Amino acid sequence: MTLTPLQSITLEDFLKLPETDPAREYINGEIIQKPMPKGRHSRLQGKLCSVINEITESAQIAYAFPELRCTFGGRSIVPDVGVFRWENIPFTQAGEVPDDFFRPPDWTIEILSPEQKPNKEIGNILSCLSYGSQLGWFIDPDDLSILVFFPSQQPQLLQGNDLLPILEIIPLELTVSQVFSWLKMRSNS
Template identity: 65%
Template sequence: MTVAKSSSIVLKEFLKLPETKPASEYIDGEIFQKPMPKARHARLQGKLISVVNEVTEENRIAYAFPELRCTFGGRSTVPDIAVLRWENIEFDENGEPVDSVLVAPDWTIEILSPDQSSNRVTGNILHCLKYGCQLGWLIDPDDSSILVFQPKQQPELCYRQDNLVVLGGVDLNLTVEQVFSWLKMAL
């Protein structure tokens, strides 16, 4: 959904606006509000964050953040999951992460919602890759597939028993089927 604006605004003005729920993103001078997550989206997001952080946080390899605003390259987007390598997380003097993230995530994960533009979401992943992101996933719950993006490579469409590429240094082995099995909660 686009937030109506009579003319495009600059990124600096956008960043001064109050946050919206769900989050809004700034892309090419326009503001787009993300759709409100629904149950399947929230379940996949929560499980992925938990699984990634379980194998990365203790050894300070990386950290998966939900709905983290990342502003870089003239855009301000909010990936469903932004994974940052530990060395790319900026900390304040108290050892807490700085709120403003001004770099591309190292691994960006988007979970497609039924009323979301797949091209716009793909565009955000490609933008991340252009600015240093090492890996992007576009998860489509409707057809149980995951489109994997890596820099300077053709995207790879993964189904069923396909092993998923994860961020280098992350000790995690997942298949597409394992990811979507997390949706089956009532068995």
Template identity: 60%
Template sequence: MTGAVNFPTLTLEEFLKRPETKPASEFVEGRIEQRPMPQGKHSRLQWKFCDAVNAVAEAAQIAMAFPELRCTFGNRSIVPDAAVFVWERIPFDAAGEIANTFAQPPDWTVEILSPEQKTTRVIRNILHCLNYGAQLGWMIDPDERIILVFRPAQLPTEFREDEVLPVLPGVDLVLTVNNVFNWLKGQR
């Protein structure tokens, strides 16, 4: 069951000290909101998206996609379904390894709408990312077979069927909406 749990005096710092939950919980405007448990279509789209981005961007050190990465910024702690960071913004620790803590918005945030999830909640997380510097947001709706694309200071744009989706500059990836939803068919 998803929903918000109100803690009148809970701060972001207190939330971050709490143990992680499965599925992940988010901290939004002083409330803890648990994300829905991913199901088959959601998991497949998430994995294939990250794999597609990383296949063209990681080795060249252009960008990297992370599934369900906690991003804490702007008094929120959210867990996008996929978070893409351009290489220069990926935090690395002293050992040269990817850091555990990402205290910034992704450059590209992707949310995959689950059947029991509220659309406005998902959109609010995308808008929060854009308000704090994200360049691009996608909301993938498997039931409607559309992808809404969000960009800073622009109205959302609806993409369908064979329309080519926008990606981050420098990421050499050409995807149509049909390409994305064909990932659900799997391969034999």
């Protein structure tokens, strides 16, 4: 993660800049470059989106977006996974997904990569919660733990066979162990 050495830039000016890959975020007047996702990060991100969307999309319950820019509360962040209740997706008049989302996801998920600073990612989760998110996960692949956040509550550190909280409208049960089992794609034989 690197800070872009610009004088000072407004959120409005930041949003006019071209997108980059990996994405940049605007936090407290600074531009912060996200690191390029690596293998474990990409696997968990893709699998989470797939598992959630398999259950929610056809029933129009919710949708999990990978790397979707969300601009709200003076920030413009790109959660690793942003899950929006169907009724909170700001569809266009034609019923299409818009390019711009000006609200936090209902459920925000951050997956720690080796180059990331945990407090920056947790800060994004806390910001989402203060602006209306109902749930946040901070996934640490090295520790095999998931720190779970709810609005106005103490975070919970979950590991092993602990059942993970999911948005109540999503009929899905997952344990921490199940999530990390997705990292194994080959048998050891």
